[in-house]
Amino acid sequence: MIRPLAGAALALAAGGAALTAVGGPAQAAAPAGKVDFAGTVALDNCSGSLVRGPRTADRDKALVLTNGHCLETGMPGAGEVIVDRPSTRTFTLLDPSGRRQLGTLRATRIEYATMTDTDVTVYRLSSTYADIRRKYGISALRLSPARPKAGTQIRVVSGYWKKIYSCKIDGFVHRMREADWTWKDSIRYTPECETIGGTSGSPIVDARSRQVVGVNNTGNESGERCTLNNPCEVGRDGRVTVRKGTNYGQQTYLLARCLGARSDVVLDARCALPRPAATR
Structure with missing residues (x-):
């Protein structure tokens, strides 16, 4: 992460989510x-x-x-x-x-x-x-209720570092694995978005519409395969690909579609977000 x-x-x-300590000034x-x-x-x-x-x-x-x-x-x-x-x-x-x-x-x-x-x-x-x-x-x-498209110009806006990263959506990952976690349909950035520790949670903003299409979350730091801080991509055929230095985010259109009146996340039959075990 x-x-x-x-x-x-x-x-x-x-060992997790402190994940990599970062020092030095913001860029x-x-x-x-x-x-x-x-x-x-x-x-x-x-x-x-x-x-x-x-x-x-x-x-x-x-x-x-x-x-x-x-x-x-x-x-x-x-x-x-x-x-x-x-x-x-x-x-x-x-x-x-x-x-x-x-x-x-x-x-x-x-x-x-x-x-x-x-x-x-x-x-x-x-x-x-x-x-x-x-x-x-x-x-x-x-939050945009529409799934973004590959090639979309995006900005990853970090409130922690007061830095805006500019790149495009390179593509989407069928499944991404990191340690114990698996994420679906993740956003892969083009190389310009060199996100670092502290950028976790930054909104991914469509540069044209200025709507949020995702949330920044991880990157492969050292080229390891499916380990903490080293997510791997898993294709529909099960093939695993490792892209050292590549960074990723998670789409938010499903969240947008699950937000009802009064800002409630409504986990009904129309909502595709995961639910607590007791309500499945």
Whole structure:
């Protein structure tokens, strides 16, 4: 996984998700057209974004999107799905330039989190979308309900590092395996997106529509096969491919389609996200 930074709660998880400690200053941001840092947040160990779904109203409680492996209680196990768990985690809201901290947002619960099929955590905040726009002048990024296409120009926007990576969707991975986890239909980036530790949870933004199409989550660091920090690609025929230095994200259109009124993740028959074992 790419890598929440060392020292976070995730460092307690079996060699994992502290995954690679990163030091040194942030790099200069890549040119990013109209995409900026508005709607992005910094966590204590990861990146994230303020997001809303197609059916969200301004009066609804706002949501923050990051990775499942950025969860403050540790990485969910393979097959584990977490819903409606209390949380008081805080997030630093950035201004459009990324140079100024506008304020602190606070969660009231983990709405949904998993590392099965995808790598996502959704936090529900104490503030509504209208509250945040009124106080800070910031609107949430919209989750696209459409599956993106190969060749799409994207920006990976890291609130932790205040850096924007610019590249394209190179293609999609039928199955991607990393240690105990398997993800479906992952996004593979072209080489320009050299994401690093702390970029976990960054929104993947379609550069044209400015909608979120995915969430950044991993990369193969040393060329190992299907190990922690070294995901491998598994084709429909079962063939395994290792691409050292290649980075990846998880699509979010399924999440967008599962968001109902009042910002609830509705795990009904129409929702294709994994469900907790008791509700399957």
